[in-house]
Amino acid sequence: MSDWKAGSDARLPLYQRLREEIMDRIASGEWPPGEPIPTESELTRRYNIAVGTVRRAIDTLVNEGLLERSQGRGTFVRRPDFDASFFRFFRQVNAEGEASVPDSRILSASLQTPPPVASKALGLAHDASCICLERLRTLEDGSLLTEKIWLPAARFSGLLKVPLEEFDNLLYPFYEARFGQRIGSARETLTIASADAITSDTLGIALNDPVVVIERTALGYDQTPLEYRCSMGAAATFRYQIEIS
Amino acid sequence: MSDWKAGSDARLPLYQRLREEIMDRIASGEWPPGEPIPTESELTRRYNIAVGTVRRAIDTLVNEGLLERSQGRGTFVRRPDFDASFFRFFRQVNAEGEASVPDSRILSASLQTPPPVASKALGLAHDASCICLERLRTLEDGSLLTEKIWLPAARFSGLLKVPLEEFDNLLYPFYEARFGQRIGSARETLTIASADAITSDTLGIALNDPVVVIERTALGYDQTPLEYRCSMGAAATFRYQIEIS
DNA sequence: AAGTGGTCTAGACCACGGC
DNA sequence: CCGTGGTCTAGACCACTTG
DSSP states (O other): OOOOOTTOOTTSOHHHHHHHHHHHHHHTTSSOTTSBOOOHHHHHHHHTOOHHHHHHHHHHHHHTTSEEEETTTEEEEOOOOGGGSGGGGBOOOOTTOOOOOOEEEEEEEEEEOOOHHHHHHTTOOTTOOEEEEEEEEEOTTSOEEEEEEEEEGGGGTTGGGSOGGGSOSSHHHHHHHHHOOOEEEEEEEEEEEEOOHHHHHHHTOOTTOEEEEEEEEEEETTOOEEEEEEEEEEGGGBEEEEEEO | OOOOOTTOOTTSOHHHHHHHHHHHHHHTTSSOTTSBOOOHHHHHHHHTOOHHHHHHHHHHHHHTTSEEEETTTEEEEOOOOGGGSGGGGBOOOOTTOOOOOOEEEEEEEEEEOOOHHHHHHTTOOTTOOEEEEEEEEEOTTSOEEEEEEEEEGGGGTTGGGSOGGGSOSSHHHHHHHHHOOOEEEEEEEEEEEEOOHHHHHHHTOOTTOEEEEEEEEEEETTOOEEEEEEEEEEGGGBEEEEEEO
């Protein structure tokens, strides 16, 4: 009992130490997403602390979105929820309200030297080469998104041999199933630009029409950058909302 | 002791009932922003419940951003933090890093019939007239924002008699000091448009250049809409970021 | 029925802020 | 020094899920 990991700082409150302990287990893959973590009473026994303290640690992690409680069943490692993504905010006017997954098509996959933004986001040397995917997505309302996706070649070796038709609509489950790379979180940045010739042509809009540029860096549960992507869509169909309090 | 308000549902967990109790006190203005709420032990006495339960209720409200704890001093009603606003995300390239409050100038104040969006946002009849302010703001990097601000005349009577120079740079403290109207939260919506002749002229950009349109509805602590504003700025200097997890 | 998380209590001691 | 919030414990009972 009380088998804390080495790095644990004894001056910290117990519930914070347990919190870090749990986060480490998730980051290392010992407790994978979708799976339950040990029960509260199991944790009290294992670390020799009171239930209340265990609950407090779990509470903070639930609040941060890393865990999910389900009464009577257990506490589970949560998968990231990409409903929060900017992509969700391209206006959805589809009459049915069907949550049909947008169609996506991989146009090409190749080995290339990435632009500095991409190599920096992936934490690679500026001259390291990456896998680059080009992708076209059709949203619910018929509008289009063009994407360039950069992946570190070392973690996705063999991807270039996968036929383009075998890519799934959703890339993250595909990454997980084929390469064991699990996305735990992401950061997106939104800027506005004007469409150049190629982009306006692809998106079916006029030259110089405003486009929304979404850059995303996706990280593993251990915070390693696993993907950098840059997407562009017509700004006319974009609408985003926040709450201030 | 245990003097719960009438509306309190006895089937709800105690900590949730206390939570609503506190929210009501804040909404009614009984516990104004910036002021401390009663101490934890005072609340245990007043409602005849355990400290742990009081702490739990306060915890949730701190998490939601309504309260702020300060060890040794007390628990305080928080003011909304407009650092979260979209305005913060116009690129700030000022060399000094000084957090100089952007300059703002009221161009006009008049009584007008608002457009449907505004009257709807304010919860007014479509033909009710409103106070309309036109305002020009200069951000840290020198870029400009034009704003139209709509206020319900009933709550801001006398505003039209205030000389334009007497408006403060920050309107919300001004609303509070002069009219007793306190902003508790707000919702902002971001869309993209192209600059028309007037807008491009005001902002000093080219015709049809992309502009960011930010619509904000600001509410009182009792959720009454108190202000609707629509602001526009050059999209070139805009950059916004979110985290997904 | 067994096991899980959800609510609640009562009481202890610590750390910080201000008088 | 006193009062505040911060941490921690121990144990009770409830509500839900599963087998």
